[in-house]
Amino acid sequence: MTVLAQPHLDTPLVIGDREFQSRLMVGTGKYASNEQMVQAIDASGAEVVTVSVRRVDLDRSKDSGVLHHLDPSRYFLLANTAACYSADDAIRYARLARAAGFNEWVKLEVIGDQTTLLPDTAGLLEATRVLAAEGFRVMAYTNDDLITALRLEDAGAVAVMPLASPIGSGLGLLNPFAIRTIKHRLSVPVIVDAGVGTASDACITMEQGVDGILMNTGIAAATDPVRMATAMRLAVDAGRLAYLGGRMPRREVAVPSSPTTGMLA
Amino acid sequence: MAHLEVASAGLEITLNGERRAVPASSTVASLLDSLALDARLVVVERNREILRDRDSFSRVELAENDTIEIVHFVGGG
Numbered sequence: 001m002t003v004l005a006q007p008h009l010d011t012p013l014v015i016g017d018r019e020f021q022s023r024l025m026v027g028t029g030k031y032a033s034n035e036q037m038v039q040a041i042d043a044s045g046a047e048v049v050t051v052s053v054r055r056v057d058l059d060r061s062k063d064s065g066v067l068h069h070l071d072p073s074r075y076f077l078l079a080n081t082a083a084c085y086s087a088d089d090a091i092r093y094a095r096l097a098r099a100a101g102f103n104e105w106v107k108l109e110v111i112g113d114q115t116t117l118l119p120d121t122a123g124l125l126e127a128t129r130v131l132a133a134e135g136f137r138v139m140a141y142t143n144d145d146l147i148t149a150l151r152l153e154d155a156g157a158v159a160v161m162p163l164a165s166p167i168g169s170g171l172g173l174l175n176p177f178a179i180r181t182i183k184h185r186l187s188v189p190v191i192v193d194a195g196v197g198t199a200s201d202a203c204i205t206m207e208q209g210v211d212g213i214l215m216n217t218g219i220a221a222a223t224d225p226v227r228m229a230t231a232m233r234l235a236v237d238a239g240r241l242a243y244l245g246g247r248m249p250r251r252e253v254a255v256p257s258s259p260t261t262g263m264l265a
Numbered sequence: 266m267a268h269l270e271v272a273s274a275g276l277e278i279t280l281n282g283e284r285r286a287v288p289a290s291s292t293v294a295s296l297l298d299s300l301a302l303d304a305r306l307v308v309v310e311r312n313r314e315i316l317r318d319r320d321s322f323s324r325v326e327l328a329e330n331d332t333i334e335i336v337h338f339v340g341g342g
Binding site: 028168 | 280281282283300302306307308310315316317334335336337338339340341342
């Protein structure tokens, strides 16, 4: 059970015109087997699950699609445009994904560089404008730059997805200040996407007040993905509740927790 | 006679980037059948145009040098 199932603790995650039951979203790539992927996603408690559009492998078409293993009535399929290096490519992939008939949503990626997989923010803005005008619900993967995040919101993104650190790096949240600033300034939900390597990274990220996290490698590349998926679910809940609970102020001197009066003479 | 020769030679199309021979009067539906693909789980693009209506697959005939892309969802983040 996630904390979202306990209404006295948290409100639902609302993005665009939809309510989601978990603040943890997960990818489906890089698992050792489809069975392991299914178990890990189940353990994560995620509702939103990302998938990629690719050519059917004509030599082994029967078992290569992920939909043979994921029930679209249980999970909300969020197609990504991973590995697209131009706005035009990303738009083409988004349209193909929509034609699959599940929903109007896309996790938009326009990548600018193969080594860092950092976003091409100019291409991202252009693709966001085009797709939002076509009725897509665009969740835009971007860097942790406030100005780009603001422009993406203006361009019609329903959520902005700044990175914690580069895709697949597992370096954790490198710039909490930038992420907090983006969260404070945007009206649309902020979902941190990419870079979370272990449960403490997820918890610290959620403690910044963001609305959710999307991760793939942090779970899929763990030694035991099912245990790590469980840890990530708990960490996202813990970080969210710690944020809502409001941490105590930091002090540089000790303050006793026990009474200083009533001591024996 | 010339007509028969063309018919027996079938068509050549580009399918997911590969040149492929398919029987004359193939449709998108018969192509998917020959590949054992479930039409509900794939998206078909013909000459850069997405075929949105799956019911049309049995009516859309392939033409010489068509460029067909058949895509589906795979694991990704």
